[in-house]
Every structure is written in C-alpha cells, then in structure tokens.
Amino acid sequence: MASMRIVVWVVEGTWQGCIDAAVEHFPADSRFTLLHVTPSDVTEAADAAAAGLFGRGFPGRKPDRRYDDVADDEASKLLAAAAVRLGHPDVDLVSRRGRVEREVIRAVADGVDVLVVARDGDHSRLGPKSLGHATRFVVDHAPCAVMLVWPDETPGIESIPPPKHGPPPLPPRPHHHRD
Amino acid sequence: MPGPVAETLAVVLLVATLGCAIVRPRGLPEAVVAVPAAGLLLVLGILPLGQAGTEARSLGPTIGFLAAVLVLANLCDHHGLFQAAGSWMAAGSRGRPVSLLALVFAAASLVTAVLSLDATVVLLTPVVFATVARLRLRAKPHVYACTHLANSASLLLPVSNLTNLLAFGASGLSFARFGATMALPWVAAIGVEWLVLRRFFAGDLVGRGDTHEVTPLPVPVFATVVVALTLAGFFVTSAFNVSPAFAALAGAVVLAVPAVASRRVSVRDVALSADVPFLAFVLALGLIVEATSLHGLGSVVAHLVPGGSGLGSLLVIAVVAAVLANVINNLPAALLLLPAVGGAGAGPVLAVLIGVNTGPNLTYVGSLATLLWRRVLMRHGQELPISEFLRLGALTVPPVLVTATVALWISLRLVG
Numbered sequence: 336m337a338s339m340r341i342v343v344w345v346v347e348g349t350w351q352g353c354i355d356a357a358v359e360h361f362p363a364d365s366r367f368t369l370l371h372v373t374p375s376d377v378t379e380a381a382d383a384a385a386a387g388l389f390g391r392g393f394p395g396r397k398p399d400r401r402y403d404d405v406a407d408d409e410a411s412k413l414l415a416a417a418a419v420r421l422g423h424p425d426v427d428l429v430s431r432r433g434r435v436e437r438e439v440i441r442a443v444a445d446g447v448d449v450l451v452v453a454r455d456g457d458h459s460r461l462g463p464k465s466l467g468h469a470t471r472f473v474v475d476h477a478p479c480a481v482m483l484v485w486p487d488e489t490p491g492i493e494s495i496p497p498p499k500h501g502p503p504p505l506p507p508r509p510h511h512h513r514d
Numbered sequence: 515m516p517g518p519v520a521e522t523l524a525v526v527l528l529v530a531t532l533g534c535a536i537v538r539p540r541g542l543p544e545a546v547v548a549v550p551a552a553g554l555l556l557v558l559g560i561l562p563l564g565q566a567g568t569e570a571r572s573l574g575p576t577i578g579f580l581a582a583v584l585v586l587a588n589l590c591d592h593h594g595l596f597q598a599a600g601s602w603m604a605a606g607s608r609g610r611p612v613s614l615l616a617l618v619f620a621a622a623s624l625v626t627a628v629l630s631l632d633a634t635v636v637l638l639t640p641v642v643f644a645t646v647a648r649l650r651l652r653a654k655p656h657v658y659a660c661t662h663l664a665n666s667a668s669l670l671l672p673v674s675n676l677t678n679l680l681a682f683g684a685s686g687l688s689f690a691r692f693g694a695t696m697a698l699p700w701v702a703a704i705g706v707e708w709l710v711l712r713r714f715f716a717g718d719l720v721g722r723g724d725t726h727e728v729t730p731l732p733v734p735v736f737a738t739v740v741v742a743l744t745l746a747g748f749f750v751t752s753a754f755n756v757s758p759a760f761a762a763l764a765g766a767v768v769l770a771v772p773a774v775a776s777r778r779v780s781v782r783d784v785a786l787s788a789d790v791p792f793l794a795f796v797l798a799l800g801l802i803v804e805a806t807s808l809h810g811l812g813s814v815v816a817h818l819v820p821g822g823s824g825l826g827s828l829l830v831i832a833v834v835a836a837v838l839a840n841v842i843n844n845l846p847a848a849l850l851l852l853p854a855v856g857g858a859g860a861g862p863v864l865a866v867l868i869g870v871n872t873g874p875n876l877t878y879v880g881s882l883a884t885l886l887w888r889r890v891l892m893r894h895g896q897e898l899p900i901s902e903f904l905r906l907g908a909l910t911v912p913p914v915l916v917t918a919t920v921a922l923w924i925s926l927r928l929v930g
Contacts, residue, residue, distance in 0.1 A: 346652070347651050347652045347721065348611065348650070348652050348718075348722075349720055351721075374653075374654060376902055376903065377643075377654050377657050377658075380657055380658060380661050380903055381640075381657050383661075384660070384661040384664060385635050385639075388631075388632055388635060388636070402640070402643055405640075405643060405644055405647060406643075406647065406653075409647035409648065413650055416650075416724075455720060456716060456717045456718060456719055456720025456721070466717075467717035467718065468902070486720060486721065
C-alpha cells in the first residue's frame with residue numbers, strides 16, 4: 336500500500352495537539368505536510384488603521400518591517416518548531432497567506448488522505464461554537480477525510496448539556512414523553 | 515458669487531481634498547491639494563479673509579499642540595518605551611491569551627489616552643503584533659483590540675485624538691475638567707469593547723504562549739518619568755490658563771536632548787516627526803470646511819443636531835456624529851459639527867466627540883467610502899477580507915455609543 340498523505344493544519348495555540356495526534360495515529364511511513372496560513376485580515380486591519388490616519392504616520396521614523404514580513408518570519412519559525420515536535424524525516428513545510436479557510440482547502444485539494452485539524456478555543460461552551468468560523472468551513476468543505484482533535488484535554492460526555500426544552504434533569508426519569 | 519455656486523465649489527473642493535488625502539497620488543503629502551484648494555476659496559472670496567483669520571487663529575494652538583504630541587510620542591518610541599511595553603505584556607501574561615488581551619487593552623487604552631491614537635496605531639500596534647507572534651498565539655483578537663481602542667479609548671483627554679483637540683477650544687473646559695467629565699465615558703467604552711471582544715474572539719483566545727524567549731526589558735525610566743511629568747503638566751498649565759501645548763513642547767524637548775546628544779535620533783528626524791505637511795493639511799481642511807459651512811452646509815448640519823443637553827439630545831448628537839464620521843471621516847465631521855453645537859455648552863460638544871471618535875469602528879477605517887475602497891484595492895487587486903471586521907464593528911459601536919453617552923450624561927451631573 337502506498338504511504339498515506341497527511342496534512343496537519345498548524346494554528347497558533349492549538350498546533351501541539353494536532354502534531355501529537357498525527358504522531359499517535361498515522362503509520363511511520365506516512366508523508367506529512369505541515370501547513371500554516373497567515374490570515375490576511377489581521378495584517379490588513381493593522382495596515383488599514385494606519386491608512387485611516389490620513390497618511391500621517393510619524394514621517395521621521397525609520398520604516399519598520401511590514402506586518403506581512405513579520406508574519407511570514409514567525410510562520411516559518413512556528414512550522415520549524417512543529418516539524419521538530421513531529422520528529423519525522425519526510426515532512427514538507429508549507430506557509431500560505433490569505434483567507435485562512437480557503438487556503439487550507441486549496442492546500443488539501445489534491446491527493447491528500449487525511450487533514451488533521453484542531454478544534455478552537457472556547458471549551459466553556461461546547462457545541463457548534465467550539466469550531467471557529469474558519470475551522471467550520473474547513474470541516475464542511477475539505478475534499479478528504481478530516482481528523483478533528485481536541486487541542487488540550489478531551490472532555491467527558493457529562494459536558495453534554497441537558498435538553499433545552501422540558502423539565503430540569505433532576506430527578507432523573509427513564510423516559511420523557513411530550514404531552 | 516451666488517450662494518449655491520459657492521457652496522457647490524466649496525463642497526467639490528472638500529471632496530477633492532479628502533480624496534487626495536487618501537489616495538495620495540505619487541505619495542505626495544495631503545497638503546498638496548488641500549492648501550491650494552483653501553487658497554482658491556480665499557482668492558474667489560468664497561471664504562472671506564476675516565473669517566479665515568478667525569478660523570486660523572482658533573486652529574493654530576491646536577495644530578501646535580498636535581505637533582508637540584506627535585514629536586513626544588515618536589521620542590518615546592526612540593527611548594524604547596513601546597518595545598519595553600511589548601516585553602512586559604509578554605512576560606506579564608505568562609503566555610495566557612486572555613491575560614495578554616487584558617494587558618493589550620490596558621496598554622492601548624493608556625497610550626491612546628496620553629499619547630494620542632496615532633501612537634497606538636503607528637507605534638504600539640506593530641509591537642503588539644510582533645509580541646503575539648513571538649508567543650505563538652493568534653494575533654487577531656489583540657490586533658483588532660488595538661485598532662478598536664485607538665478609536666474607542668480616545669475619549670479621555672484633549673490630547674487623545676485630534677478631534678478632541680479641535681473640541682477642546684470650543685468646549686470652554688479646562689484640561690482637568692475635560693478629563694474628569696470624560697473619564698466615565700472612557701471607562702464605559704473600554705468596558706463594552708472588552709465584553710464584546712472577549713466573547714467574539716473566545717475561540718481564538720486559546721493555548722499557552724511560548725514564553726521561553728521572553729525577558730522583560732528594563733523600564734526606560736527617563737522616558738517614563740518625562741511622560742508622567744508631561745501629563746501632570748497638561749493639567750497644571752491648563753489650571754493656570756496657559757496652553758497645555760507648552761507642557762507637550764517641554765516634554766518633547768526634554769526627551770529630544772539626550773536622544774539627539776547620544777545620536778539615537780537626528781535633529782532632522784525630530785523635526786520631521788512634527789509632520790508639518792500634515793499640520794498644513796489640518797489648517798487648510800479647517801478653512802475648506804469653514805467655507806462649506808458658511809454657504810449652507812452649516813445650517814443643514816445645525817438642523818440635524820438638537821439643542822439642549824438632556825439625555826435624549828446627547829444620544830441623538832452622538833448618533834448623528836457617528837453617522838457623519840462614517841460618511842465623511844471623523845476629522846471633517848468634527849469640523850462641521852462642533853460649530854453647530856458650540857453654543858450649547860460642554861455636554862453636546864463632548865457627545866459629538868463620542869460619536870466621531872467611537873463611530874469610525876463601524877465601517878472600517880472611518881469610511882469616506884471606506885477610504886475609497888481601500889485605495890481601489892491597491893495592494894492585492896482582490897476583495898478585502900473585512901467581513902469579520904464589519905461584524906465586530908456592528909456588535910461594538912452601537913452599545914459603545916449608547917453606554918458612553920449615558921455615562922457622559924451621568925458624568926455631567928456629577929462633575930458638571
């Protein structure tokens with residue numbers, strides 16, 4: 336059997352969980368790609384705020400590095416750290432910039448077996464919101480299998496909320512019929 | 515010249531001035547169109563010389579004040595204040611994204627209040643961006659916090675926003691009274707921003723930052739002390755009826771001397787940071803708006819805003835100001851509205867500021883057709899990825915406007 340092609344989507348704050356899941360679940364002869372996407376809306380928001388000042392911007396100041404360049408640099412370092420954590424000889428590092436969800440789909444459009452994705456942050460309210468906008472889009476549109484991992488601890492099933500309509504859960508009843 | 519013709523010409527010149535200020539063809543300063551446009555209005559008699567003189571005399575001290583604050587903020591950067599702030603935020607957060615966001619809120623609110631929104635946008639935001647990236651956390655909540663607070667947290671002091679400086683003269687308030695009255699609205703606006711952003715970005719405030727490379731830089735004691743003394747100087751000078759611009763100027767000189775002596779900055783850099791072409795632009799823009807106001811637009815605007823300073827009036831004024839700021843950008847909006855409410859006391863003037871300062875978060879960069887649709891998508895030739903920005907604006911601006919205005923109404927009764 337040909338080796339599997341695995342893409343791990345590396346996102347700040349949750350990447351460690353994805354890498355660990357990839358190490359744990361896929362055979363050692365898999366071909367790994369670590370993918371990072373810099374969201375263009377963040378650099379754009381920062382650039383645009385400066386443009387909104389009507390072009391004033393401390394002209395005597397030495398021009399600093401552009402937001403995009405800083406982001407590219409840090410993305411390379413993050414991917415390198417992720418590769419070290421993966422500890423696999425056969426790994427490609429891919430850094431992209433743009434609309435995150437679309438860039439991720441583009442990166443897995445061709446011949447990828449599994450995309451490894453982490454859930455997003457807010458674990459106080461599990462449910463649809465534990466997938467952010469970009470992650471939701473990727474899960475919905477990825478043309479391959481998606482492995483969805485918890486970035487930190489996996490919650491127990493007691494985290495499932497009681498039914499919204501109906502009486503409070505106590506005292507427990509075996510069946511709940513509508514009148 | 516008949517009124518309608520004069521008005522039309524003045525409005526055309528205003529639009530051309532603002533358009534060129536945004537597009538800045540060949541990177542020329544905004545003043546290149548604004549100053550000749552103002553000159554033309556004077557030559558044609560559309561703006562009488564006497565009127566222009568009065569306007570210039572009232573704008574002059576404001577412009578001097580702005581120049582001094584810009585120089586001061588720039589020198590703080592040369593003294594390493596912003597870099598140090600970045601390292602403290604990184605270390606203080608211990609890599610926790612919510613703690614980091616709280617520290618970014620504190621830094622952006624303070625920098626905006628004391629050194630103006632320009633300092634937050636140009637000097638602090640790049641530091642925050644680099645800090646978050648180095649911690650390997652998601653940048654979005656923190657960068658959006660900076661861009662939002664540059665506007666919402668610019669309510670506190672006359673120096674926080676150019677619009678405040680313009681209103682400061684009109685309000686008849688002392689520096690201390692201005693700050694005392696706006697303290698509650700300032701806190702209210704920041705509080706609402708925190709509640710909304712914390713929830714809106716809950717999914718992105720995730721993980722634990724990598725603090726291995728983080729070492730808090732030493733406090734640039736000299737710069738910090740000078741800024742604190744300058745801030746105190748604003749209140750003291752104003753109490754003695756001296757323009758607080760002199761305090762800003764003194765602070766800038768004291769910071770400049772060692773920086774120039776140790777060759778960290780050249781005299782030319784210091785002079786450039788006063789941004790003289792921009793100051794000329796503000797003066798010319800003030801004259802052009804005065805001309806449009808004189809020939810009809812002023813009375814139209816005066817009809818838009820109610821008299822009185824009851825809660826209802828203040829809310830209407832703030833909303834009108836916010837809408838106008840989004841249509842024509844906040845600087846011209848303030849120039850148009852302030853004369854219309856100037857006679858009605860401090861309350862309406864400060865309500866205008868709540869509108870023109872916090873309103874621009876609604877439509878991305880304070881609009882003017884969204885800064886000419888971001889210079890006709892100059893950079894990428896593609897759609898702008900701003901849907902999230904617009905959603906966040908729609909969620910924050912209405913509650914910020916209402917809460918800050920109610921806070922102002924309360925404040926006027928307590929301090930007033």
